[in-house]
Amino acid sequence: MNQSDKKYLKDLLSRDPRLAVEKLKDHLVPMPKMLDKATEIEAQQESLMGEAISQGERENRQSELNDSILQLIEEVAIDEMEPGSQIIGHPKYQWILFELIALGLASVGGMLALIVNKQYIPALVILGVLLGVAFIFGKSVMTYLKNQQTIRDRGKKYYANLEAFPTRAKVLIEGDSWFNDHHGKDITDYLSEHYNVYSFAETGSKMRGILRDSDFRKLVAHEKPQVILLSAGGKELFEEYFKEIIKATASGDDFFTPYYTAFKRDVSQLYEETLEDFASKSEKVIISGYDYVVYKQGAVHSLLTKRGFSDPNAVKTKLIDDLNESISALAAQYPNVHYVDLRGTLASSQMWHDELHPNAEGFSKIAEKFKAKIEG
Incomplete structure (x- = not known):
């Protein structure tokens, strides 16, 4: 679905919601779960037409269905862009930088x-506010x-490499700090030595932002x-x-809250x-x-110790195992989705920069596992 298709469907939705759903379903054939949602909405539309309710109630119900249709339209990835256009990072961040500098000056x-x-007192107040803002948000x-600077730089390198190494495979990455580490070389850097890689990964990025990045x-x-390489959840x-998923007080092997x-x-x-979309x-x-x-x-580690867990690593291991098992099971549902098991790769603390991030040597070993899966 391209931009023109989306605009057409949105316009059609305002005029003929039933026809809009019918046309939308044509675009959702490669995405069974989204197609099922559209079919369900279509059935609700048909049911609504036959119900003996007031005109006001009918309009309210139809408005709710229209919102659901619009959400489906927005969730479908755009299949094409303007010819010759290139995305290089998020250029808006530069304006934010300029605004911050201007505000500071x-x-x-x-x-x-x-x-x-x-x-002097008003001057001290301004100074205090500046220091407070810097402390909280700096x-x-x-x-x-x-x-954003890293994403932009990697975008430039990606497009340069497309010309220099046209036969290399294109690898696009969305993830977190393991693919955009601010302390040194990360997985993206090592994979870029073998492929044309463009990484949108960001340190501190949340799962929802990673997996739904438009x-x-x-x-x-x-x-x-x-x-396409995806990693999220850390x-x-x-x-x-x-703090919410770990019990406030240790209780045997029962580590977690109902949350x-x-x-x-x-x-x-x-x-x-996400896999429903990207698999195609x-x-x-x-x-x-x-x-x-x-x-x-x-x-x-400190929080687990304070809460009385005698073996904090057992809790962390369980969390890692659960995440890996969950996404491994999902990968098995699609023939072209492949799961990489990284567990046990970095057994030595010498390969870790801190509690949650490998160092350059560690990232190098992990990158080898991704390379093997790409080549396999």
């Missing part, structure tokens, strides 16, 4: 003007800017890669939701929706979990 200028006029802003989907549709497992069951279900659903967009889709965490220090 304006604030400093205002503070200096106040000092010149001997208004790390996040710098991570964001670094991510810009990455556009890139896939435009570049038609031989290989941010949620060991940072964002870690963990819902979390695992959401992970499977997100991956399933590339010759090979590769997904992976993570290796076992062997580093015995850091925030995760």
